[in-house]
Amino acid sequence: MARDSHCVRKPCGKPMAQRLAELIHSVGAPVVVYKYGQVGVDDLWRYFDAVILIMALSGAVRVICNSGKAPNKGALSLVLVVNDTGNYVIPLLNAHYGANELALELAHMLNAEAVITTATENLGLTSIEELARELNCEIVNPELLPRVYDSLLRGEAICVSGVDRLLSNVRGNYEETTAVGIIIAVIVVLLIITVTEHLFKHQGIGAQRL
Numbered sequence: 001m002a003r004d005s006h007c008v009r010k011p012c013g014k015p016m017a018q019r020l021a022e023l024i025h026s027v028g029a030p031v032v033v034y035k036y037g038q039v040g041v042d043d044l045w046r047y048f049d050a051v052i053l054i055m056a057l058s059g060a061v062r063v064i065c066n067s068g069k070a071p072n073k074g075a076l077s078l079v080l081v082v083n084d085t086g087n088y089v090i091p092l093l094n095a096h097y098g099a100n101e102l103a104l105e106l107a108h109m110l111n112a113e114a115v116i117t118t119a120t121e122n123l124g125l126t127s128i129e130e131l132a133r134e135l136n137c138e139i140v141n142p143e144l145l146p147r148v149y150d151s152l153l154r155g156e157a158i159c160v161s162g163v164d165r166l167l168s169n170v171r172g173n174y175e176e177t178t179a180v181g182i183i184i185a186v187i188v189v190l191l192i193i194t195v196t197e198h199l200f201k202h203q204g205i206g207a208q209r210l
Helices: 011-026 057-065 099-110 126-132 144-155 189-202
Strands: 005-009 031-037 050-054 076-084 088-091 136-141 158-159 184-188 206-210
Touching: 011 031, 011 050, 011 144, 050 057, 050 099, 057 076, 057 088, 076 144, 088 099, 126 136, 126 144, 144 158
Parallel strands: 005 031, 005 050, 050 076, 158 184, 184 206
Antiparallel strands: 076 088, 136 206
């Protein structure tokens, strides 16, 4: 767990927040615990890799809705919820950008249940964002993700261009070809402008190597 974590707790969640902070710290990850209301949450998204809210899910939703600077999809913090008794760990925002994986890690630590609700995970498929991380890439045109996901969930071919071979743990109808179907192009920085124009034309996803 190589990320900075931040826990926001309500008064009844203090024991769970302290326990979780100790568990996270034990694996070498820095963690800070704040009482809810002690600090404003608007700026937390940009300063921590993950924000863990120790409260009911409905309360966490209100916290985010009342925030003027909640994280956008794929940007800033992962946001998760752990209930006061530590039975459930729920990825709330940026599930495909790492919140699902962090939820599974925290659930293992707490001997709790990770509540994963994203369609690709429930169908046993590799998400586009996970594929990008596996290839050490960043998605450069995320606005096209819904179209690609629509095809992926229907079992249509998702063609991956720019890699010699896909990793063996990639699940779904991904193919190392550009012959048919939706195209995902793995490209180097110097080609990003030219290739991105091509990708927009074909409604594919561009991924820039980090």
